[in-house]
Amino acid sequence: MTMLRTTSCGTLSLADVGKEVILNGWVQRRRDLGGVLFIDLRDRTGIVQIVFNPDFSGEALEIADRVRNEYVLAVKGTVVERDPETFNDNLFTGKIEVRVTEIEVMNAAKTPPFAIEDGIEVDESIRLKYRYLDLRRPEMLKTLQLRSKAAKIFRDFLDQNEFTEIETPILTKSTPEGARDYLVPSRVHEGEFFALPQSPQIFKQLLMVGGIERYYQIARCFRDEDLRADRQPEFTQVDIETSFLSQDQLLAMMEQLMAKLLRETVGVELQLPFQRITYKDAMNKYGSDKPDLRFGLEIEDITDIVASSDVKVFATVASKGGVVKALNAKGCASWSRKELDDLQPFAARYGGKGLAWIQVKDGEWRGPIVKFLKEEEIAALTERLNVEEGDLLTFSADKPKVVADVLGNLRLKLGKELNLINESEFKFAWVVDFPLLGYDEEAKRYVAEHHPFTRPNEDDLAYFDTDPGQIRAQAYDLVLNGYEVGGGSMRIYKRDVQEKMFKALGFTMEEAYEKFGFLLDAFDYGTPPHGGIAFGFDRLIMLLAGRTNLRETIAFPKTASATDLMSDAPSEVELSQLEQLHIRTVVKPKPAAAVQAVAAEAE
Amino acid sequence: MTMLRTTSCGTLSLADVGKEVILNGWVQRRRDLGGVLFIDLRDRTGIVQIVFNPDFSGEALEIADRVRNEYVLAVKGTVVERDPETFNDNLFTGKIEVRVTEIEVMNAAKTPPFAIEDGIEVDESIRLKYRYLDLRRPEMLKTLQLRSKAAKIFRDFLDQNEFTEIETPILTKSTPEGARDYLVPSRVHEGEFFALPQSPQIFKQLLMVGGIERYYQIARCFRDEDLRADRQPEFTQVDIETSFLSQDQLLAMMEQLMAKLLRETVGVELQLPFQRITYKDAMNKYGSDKPDLRFGLEIEDITDIVASSDVKVFATVASKGGVVKALNAKGCASWSRKELDDLQPFAARYGGKGLAWIQVKDGEWRGPIVKFLKEEEIAALTERLNVEEGDLLTFSADKPKVVADVLGNLRLKLGKELNLINESEFKFAWVVDFPLLGYDEEAKRYVAEHHPFTRPNEDDLAYFDTDPGQIRAQAYDLVLNGYEVGGGSMRIYKRDVQEKMFKALGFTMEEAYEKFGFLLDAFDYGTPPHGGIAFGFDRLIMLLAGRTNLRETIAFPKTASATDLMSDAPSEVELSQLEQLHIRTVVKPKPAAAVQAVAAEAE
Secondary structure (H helix, E strand, C coil): CCCCCCCCCCCCCHHHHCCCEEEEEEEEEEEECCEEEEEECCCCCCCCEEEEEEHHHHHHHHCCCCCCCCEEEEEEEEECCCHHHCCCCCCCCCCCEEEEEEEEECCEEECEEECCCCCCCCHHHHHHHHHHHHHCCCHHHHHHHHHHHHHHHHHHHHCCCCCCCCCCCCCCCCCCCCCCCCEEEEECCCCCCCCCCCHEEEEEEEECCCCEEEEEEEEEECCCCCCCCCCCCEEEEEEEEEECCCCCHHHHHHHHHHHHHHHHHHCCCCCCCCCCEEEEEEEEHCCCCCCCCCCCCCEEEEEHHCCCCCCCCHHHHHHHHCEEEEECCCCCCCCHHHHHHHHHHHHHHHCCCEEEEEECCCCCCEEECHCCCCCHHHHHHHHHHHCCCCCEEEEEEECHHHHHHHHHHHHHHHHCCCCCCCCCCCCCEEEECCEEEEEECCCCCCEEECCCCCCCCCCCCHHHHHHHHHHHEEEEEEEECEEEEEEEEEEEHHHHHHHHHHHCCCCCCCHHHHHHHHHHHCECCCCEEEEEEEEEEHHHHHHHHHCCCCCHHHHCCCCCCCECCCEEEECCCCCCHHHHHCCCEECCEEEEHHHHHHHHHCC | CCCCCCCCHHHHCCHHCCCEEEEEEEEEEEECCCCEEEEEEEECCCCEEEEEEEHHCHHHHHHHHCCCCEEEEEEEEEEEEECHHHCCCCCCCCCEEEEEEEEEECCECCCCCCCCCCCCCCCCCHHHCCCCHHHHHHHHHHHHHHHHHHHHHHHHHHHHCCCCCCCCCCCCCCCCCCCCEEEEEECCCCEEEEEEECCCHHHHHHHHHHCCCCEEEEEEEECCCCCCCCCCCCCEEEEEEEEEECCHHHHHHHHHHHHHHHHHHCCCCCCCCCCEEEEHHHHHHCCCCCCCCCCCCCCECCCHCCCCCCHHEEEEHHCCCCCEEEEEEECCCCHHHHHHHHHHHHHHHHHCCCEEEEECCCEEEEEECHHHHHHHHHHHHHHHHHCCCCEEEEEEEEEEHHHHHHHHHHHHHHHHCCCCCCCCCCEEEECCEEEEEEECCCCCCCEEECCCCCCCCCCCCCCCCCCCCHCCCCCEEEECCEEEEEEEEEEECCHHHHHHHHHCCCCCCCHHHHHHHHHHHCCCCCCCCEEEEEEEEEHHHHHHCCCHHHHHHHHCCCCCCCCCCCCCCCCCCCHHHHHHEEEECCCCCHHHHHHHHHHHHHH
16 A cells, blocks of 8 residues: 555545545446546545556556456556536536556456446345445445434534433343333343443433533434334434423424434424424314324314214224314315226225215215215315315224224325425424323223333323323424434423332332332432433434335345345354253244254255 | 513523512522521522512512422512622622512422432432432533533534434344443234334445435444443433545544533633544553543553563563553652552452562662662663652553553552642543454464444554454544544445455355445445444533533433432333243242242241
């Protein structure tokens, strides 16, 4: 390594003409035009064209003639203006090129399994196996750089607001409830295990007891769940906790944080304050607690209108405490029979028994249920649903949860299909007033919707004795374009409220101590009012980068089966390692067919 | 929570006199002086005195009368200047006090198990069990704030130098060599395990293959080792890797980073560049590869002088290829017989068979070996060791490693006892030119001193065929006041050098592929010249904060037996959890005595 770069490939411009430079980088591509060799040289800053010509390159041309894509080069040369006819406006460096006088081949390269460029159509498993090559592609590099920048923005803002960054342990204690823990056997303590944290929740509350007042951490968290496209076994959250702030103060501060983040990453100026919508309204109007508010298309409750309708399913559901709701798909009266038929399996996918519909076409209401509707029902629906020529009215009747799922998802589908969504918009909102408790039909008791330390709304405390399900929590989610990107709550800090909470959950304080031991001990020593939030960092980056998959935002992600295709982790380990950890594996014998197949292969 | 703070306790000064403020904080202490109540109220910014007086406090005084230490209060009041006679110069807020008109007791507190103040003498296990109270003590809070600030400084510097912060996985693949891995059983993949990373070494090299060029991460690392005072099972390192830089360029950049760190944390301006000392010189002069350079007291090799001495042990050792070295303990001729005798067990602790000594007292050389020294040997020693009246000469004769350990540790002991160390100095140096390979007597082969991808010094490549032990590595450690605070190397990027390296280690390329598989695959696709460093973040903070124990720098540390005394992790888990992970524990039955003891207790 003798020729150390003096400058970067992607930064050269007409201002550099005449300068002698040394560049280091990778061969993006090469073209031989009648004995003159053009190479696009790439580094992390971009691409520049370098030229080898017998007139000025001497034996560098001969050496260059043998290089191939992805070779690593060092070249010395002079920056010259290109012939204006060959200006390349797609490239920052497109007006210049570098005439090479010296070359060093720093390293050769095998032919990569896919092209090092954006927009390739390659099976994702190949990209993951060769992640070190995938990361060379500009769109991957840019996403990682965006992620790094976003982390910096978070940290700068929190630092300016006097937060202390504190690292909490990864080797922690297994907790009895919630998602599955990843466990780590202890060598020193036979038969005992650490657990990887699902979040630093307990530690951050302890830090508030510890007088830190403002804590943050960009923290790795772990959940051993069956994975979906937008889950990873290890993920990153920006974890925040504060003391002595009201919910309003905390949310206002977090809005400022999001405003800075969007301004400095995607150049978007957000309107503050964010819209706040209650959980109840979100479920009613959008059928979701993470509504996409980039478009309207609100769901309407029509239970009152059809409660005694001759449409039997409506009347029956209404009489059993269910709800009937409608979504007016503007301009969809022209849907084909097939499109209308497809609504039934669509509803079924979200637990619905069906979707009734009415086409408003040629001045008429058409569809199977129309004949059962009374005139005054039609009048009331026309008004409530703002019915106009060309509309398609859709109806779901079921338990509230099912209706919300069916129509909420239909709303999202229509939003996309009817092009109601401005894809460049970033629409934040707070969903607030979540219920504190939900009734678990199986366990026949109330369970915490957020966690058992979530502070109830002070106006609702009386409901602990009468109707716990009515209590609103001081809990909030931050939603962005239909995704939950953050969530948190104010925490209980008063002993009497905590006791009411445990009682509502069906625990005695003794049982609570068994479950939450040292945290409850800590609360006895002067706990300040506190509350916090955690942002899903991977998902935020995904949305800022305009990607649709969390794996695109993570340097070395895992697949849906929690495998690293590059390193082939997890893997078998030496028996001696397990012995030291006082464990052994319990593996089901392979089915006979598999054994035979292996035996056959061995021959 | 009705009274939200308008300002912080520790920031009030004469400039605020006359203002009405609301403060939130903890009761540090209370004094009742003839019906007037004084409370020191503490928050994260410091302490302020608040006063309750029947004249202006009304019923707030009655309420305040019932509060105790560590209660959480909100108070409203007016800032007034204190009577100059009661100014407290130890307190930033010492010239003012706040006359309280309203109070809210936000929370009560049990009496803490130790005082919330600096310099307490409490068993560390109590502090760890109640870590949430320990963290309230100003010295702990300040150390965590220093740690947070240091992390910010690292990040700001690296960001300014165009580094990209990238998170690498915590769930990784177990590697066959090195320290013990923490393992994580996989639920999805029966009988397989993830490993927690001992460092992100492989990932950071892959990121260089991936074209990132400048990577950093403040990374959690894990080693399942038997712990000493300065080890933790999980620890934090600032992990850095770069492409296309020479070793000199990288070290110069890291010196700038350290200069910024020291300037902005402890206000010390470092002299750049740092001293560079070869491994060989460090071992020879200081008996250590992490010398404390705040003082001289260099070790001298006298093998040549005493090779044919009548001091038999000297001559014998010299003839067998060992070395004889001396340390001149200036002014220690007056040591007592006991002090001199104690040198023998001291030497034994570091593997030495003994320590010869000579007192230079009243113009004479005294001691058991003096009579065996020839006149010309005394003359040569006088010159080499700069012998003067009052000196104590100490001698160790053994294998080089043993002599280095004995005299290196004696040097440190003398440095402290003779007050040669300026405790406020921060003395950095690079130790360079480490050997690439060490000969493993047991395995009868060379092993990598750093790791198998460490780049050899280009001038030494010929030694691969003749004397591999002579090859110097492009590896470097950063030492500070006798501690290793960082270390790294330039990496091999050329295939032919890598093959020579594996050959020297006794592997065929085939065996190497078995061990390092995907990393070697990656190196085939155009690997840039690269190298990096990792800083021990916990230890750096320890030194900057002037502490002597890594646990003081970590919010929730573990004990020497890798236990969290607060949460009691690790712990037993449910059998069902283990079943899902396809493992079971293999626990030795408890000795009968223990079982009986338990049975007795149960009665």
